[in-house]
Amino acid sequence: xxxxxxxxxxxxxxxxxxxxxxxxxxxxxxxxxxxxxxxxxxxxxxxxxxxxxxxxxxxxxxxxxxxxxxxxxxxxxxxxxxxxxxxxxxxxxxxxxxxxxxxxxxxxxxxxxxxxxxxxxxxxxxxxxxxxxxxxxxxxxxxxxxxxxxxxxxxxxxxxxxxxxxxxxxxxxxxxxxxxxxxxxxxxxxxxxxxxxxxxxxxxxxxxxxxxxxxxxxxxxxxxxxxxxxxxxxxxxxxxxxxxxxxxxxxxxxxxxxxxxxxxxxxxxxxxxxxxxxxxxxxxxxxxxxxxxxxxxxxxxxxxxxxxxxxxxxxxxxxxxxxxxxxxxxxxxxxxxxxxxxxxxxxxxxxxxxxxxxxxxxxxxxxxxxxxxxxxxxxxxxxxxxxxxxxxxxxxxxxxxxxxxxxxxxxxxxxxxxxxxxxxxxxxxxx
Amino acid sequence: xxxxxxxxxxxxxxxxxxxxxxxxxxxxxxxxxxxxxxxxxxxxxxxxxxxxxxxxxxxxxxxxxxxxxxxxxxxxxxxxxxxxxxxxxxxxxxxxxxxxxxxxxxxxxxxxxxxxxxxxxxxxxxxxxxxxxxxxxxxxxxxxxxxxxxxxxxxxxxxxxxxxxxxxxxxxxxxxxxxxxxxxxxxxxxxxxxxxxxxxxxxxxxxxxxxxxxxxxxxxxxxxxxxxxxxxxxxxxxxxxxxxxxxx
Numbered sequence: 001x002x003x004x005x006x007x008x009x010x011x012x013x014x015x016x017x018x019x020x021x022x023x024x025x026x027x028x029x030x031x032x033x034x035x036x037x038x039x040x041x042x043x044x045x046x047x048x049x050x051x052x053x054x055x056x057x058x059x060x061x062x063x064x065x066x067x068x069x070x071x072x073x074x075x076x077x078x079x080x081x082x083x084x085x086x087x088x089x090x091x092x093x094x095x096x097x098x099x100x101x102x103x104x105x106x107x108x109x110x111x112x113x114x115x116x117x118x119x120x121x122x123x124x125x126x127x128x129x130x131x132x133x134x135x136x137x138x139x140x141x142x143x144x145x146x147x148x149x150x151x152x153x154x155x156x157x158x159x160x161x162x163x164x165x166x167x168x169x170x171x172x173x174x175x176x177x178x179x180x181x182x183x184x185x186x187x188x189x190x191x192x193x194x195x196x197x198x199x200x201x202x203x204x205x206x207x208x209x210x211x212x213x214x215x216x217x218x219x220x221x222x223x224x225x226x227x228x229x230x231x232x233x234x235x236x237x238x239x240x241x242x243x244x245x246x247x248x249x250x251x252x253x254x255x256x257x258x259x260x261x262x263x264x265x266x267x268x269x270x271x272x273x274x275x276x277x278x279x280x281x282x283x284x285x286x287x288x289x290x291x292x293x294x295x296x297x298x299x300x301x302x303x304x305x306x307x308x309x310x311x312x313x314x315x316x317x318x319x320x321x322x323x324x325x326x327x328x329x330x331x332x333x334x335x336x337x338x339x340x341x342x343x344x345x346x347x348x349x350x351x352x353x354x355x356x357x358x359x360x361x362x363x364x365x366x367x368x369x370x371x372x373x374x375x376x377x378x379x380x381x382x383x384x385x386x387x388x389x390x391x392x393x394x395x396x397x398x399x400x401x402x403x404x405x406x407x408x409x410x411x412x413x414x415x416x417x418x419x420x421x422x423x424x425x426x427x428x429x430x431x
Numbered sequence: 432x433x434x435x436x437x438x439x440x441x442x443x444x445x446x447x448x449x450x451x452x453x454x455x456x457x458x459x460x461x462x463x464x465x466x467x468x469x470x471x472x473x474x475x476x477x478x479x480x481x482x483x484x485x486x487x488x489x490x491x492x493x494x495x496x497x498x499x500x501x502x503x504x505x506x507x508x509x510x511x512x513x514x515x516x517x518x519x520x521x522x523x524x525x526x527x528x529x530x531x532x533x534x535x536x537x538x539x540x541x542x543x544x545x546x547x548x549x550x551x552x553x554x555x556x557x558x559x560x561x562x563x564x565x566x567x568x569x570x571x572x573x574x575x576x577x578x579x580x581x582x583x584x585x586x587x588x589x590x591x592x593x594x595x596x597x598x599x600x601x602x603x604x605x606x607x608x609x610x611x612x613x614x615x616x617x618x619x620x621x622x623x624x625x626x627x628x629x630x631x632x633x634x635x636x637x638x639x640x641x642x643x644x645x646x647x648x649x650x651x652x653x654x655x656x657x658x659x660x661x662x663x664x665x666x667x668x669x670x671x672x673x674x675x676x677x678x679x
Binding site: 398 | 479480481482502503504506507508513515518519520521522523524528529532533536537540572589593
């Protein structure tokens, strides 16, 4: 069955290869295409896809988006009020200059399609460098369709005050593969926002790949928001590689979508580093929402904290797979993974799986994963103060993930997220 | 105002209230006392509408309207306020957000003007001052990390904001030191009014030194077995419950 998808994707990649988009990415596409040809398609026998249902995605051929609907893109409510960010907007994979911020030479950011010679050279050398494609068919697919994306370079020692935002909007069906390539120089600081949304009723597939390279003593706040509509499929891969004494903060919100999956890899390659991850994943109706986290501690004296909250309501399905690997040289690692989940309906499904693999002998490591239900005493307490049962339950569910929102230093972004989350929590049928 | 007749209720298969009769007229303050296991908390929960309690017989009406058929939120909107013995901690919901949602819902249901955010903030600050809770408690999670006394003061704060017809205080004095007890009592006393009924359910006479009841009742074996004036509370304090007929 997956053959149809695979054949069409390969045919697509071949037709795409020389003809469209940025031809200087040709080599990238070729390599992606060959890797994709060799890759096994997802199925439940493969551990990393065990809890996913790719059937509906793989049962149909894929194609490129045919044009785009800019008016619809404008009307999607994706704009974050009072957020002062440098924004690059992609509609169905193509840069939309009108919706994007005017170029600012003070910020080392460009769309691939606007890159100059030296930037192109850097992109073609660096793209995909941080990601082992190996068993990741959707990264290979994204590579084979490499076209446009965002390059952000922050020079050593620079404190980039203004966040840089990649906003990807989908208004037509088909597959897009937006890329984010971030290079943070030694001692530099930056905030990066990725935001993916799809209009209602549009059957779109995004294979989004982002790579963030943190130099020594660099700091990055990485926000990654994927808000799906019912027929949207989002398969994202994000990798951060950390240099010595660097600080990586990630804030991840995945909600909605027929399938909304993020593979998040943190590759701790420099000692003295700290990684802090906060994430929430929420599924209701027929949604399927996943986070697959993999933190690789390769060097000594690093610490990481991972705080994740998941909610499955109605017939939603949520998966959290949190793998922390402590390699044998990574002595004195301190890793703390907390994953709490709320199961709101008998028809919902939650799979929470922390995995610790420890090969060093002098480490501190803790993990906790819980799956529970709303506290009925709390529900009665709120109702006894006049709140409807629906309101009481939504308030308590909200409270469950509020920690993740409150952790975000960018308040306008947290405020913006309350809108879609309110919609998520309201009028659920968990009976 | 509140009229309870032959109320029989229990939890699961256990029958706890066994034909309770009780009436509160507007303007009155009643104390319900009784030994452990008498059914005091069950009575409060049944009037508040806590799920899990089953009413097998009898009626309870507020101004002639059947309470027992209503959802808990409808009872609150109709004017019942149950101050909890153990107020629940709701981490992640700020006290302010909770109070505002509660006031909005209750006021709207009663056809009162829903205060603007600014007006609400003013009300909330005034209520905070009245129960001597620092303003920062409005920003904290509901009862999150509050001491026993702070939780009870937070209950009275909610009561002040919601302006109920019937205040039902379930063991509000438990876990309170004298200072907190006085603050709580002052809050309750400030709500005494000719059009409001107050019911204090308590194990000890202590709270009644500060909130003077008009009537005192003894609840035992799921029924009111004795009623009297404030002097009854003193007598109970002195002699215990053993001497009253109907107390096992």
